[in-house]
Amino acid sequence: MVNDRLLGELRGALVPGAGIEESGAALSRVIAPIVAHDGLRCGVMNPSLGVGISALGFWHGYGPDLGRELMSVGSFAAGLPELGRLARQTVPVGVVDLSVPLGAFGVGEELCLVLRDTRGVWGLVSLTRAAGGRPFDADDTHAIAAVGRPLIAALRGCVTARPVAPTADGLPPGMLVVGADGKVRAMTPVARQWLAAEAPQDAVPDWLLESFLAALSFEAHAHARDPRRRYPRTCFRSAGSGWTGIEAQPLGDNGDVAITVQRATGTLLLPTFCDWYQITTRERQVMRYLHNGTAPRRIARLLDLSVHTVDDYLKALFRKTGTCGRDELIAAINA
Known part of the structure; x- marks a missing residue:
């Protein structure tokens, strides 16, 4: 059962379009009475x-130097296995002692909660306490675990609160080249426009954008070493209410990575779109056929369903996405 009062407070904290630090501070204020902390981050x-690249993030109480260190390639590489381990636990909560590696920044412990439900892993919430402060205990672990489900619901509400169709024309694809050191070596003019539009200075700190690109570069090289891993890709809701897709691939043996930024539509968007709008497996099948231009009667035959059942699935899709019919729904995916 989701705590309705907590859900309402979390929804009030997560305002669509607000900056990362503004939202992080609001989220911290809601969680502080539940688990006292000095800093909060949520990916x-x-x-x-x-599990991999964050599509959305909130930070509060982490200075730029500490943020850069936590989001460095080395920390990112070390954190992924730990994230996977926590996600497999019955209660996906753990405490990490950061006093030795990060004691110079005044950090003691970090309490980590993996946001997980039946669809999979939605992300990670971490709370810090200063070095020398009271350690996190079993009561804190139990309390933060109860935040998971309402926070996932609040995050979904924040992302899906905007109009389902884009409110502005998108840019053509842009490309960046990131070197082996995680630094941007070159970018196309359109990529610069994408970054200005999607990561305005007052909403996304420079250090966080740098760390995000470095993490994409690291994951691209990890794929090259292990072809069973897919190239890193993420989709997120853009400022114009549409969706942005980012993918990274190695350029060769010199360590450079090409990162493509583009409007996410069609098959690139469908999995992410279905996640956020809570679309079921069967509804997703119907939606794929709709995307391909298949008529409802034909969908019924292909899925061995009655036309009335397909109509029920269509009504559920329209209700969940807030669309008025097939044309508006498909326009939202293909826009």
């Missing part, structure tokens, strides 16, 4: 794309 992922 949000798309369950269908697997």
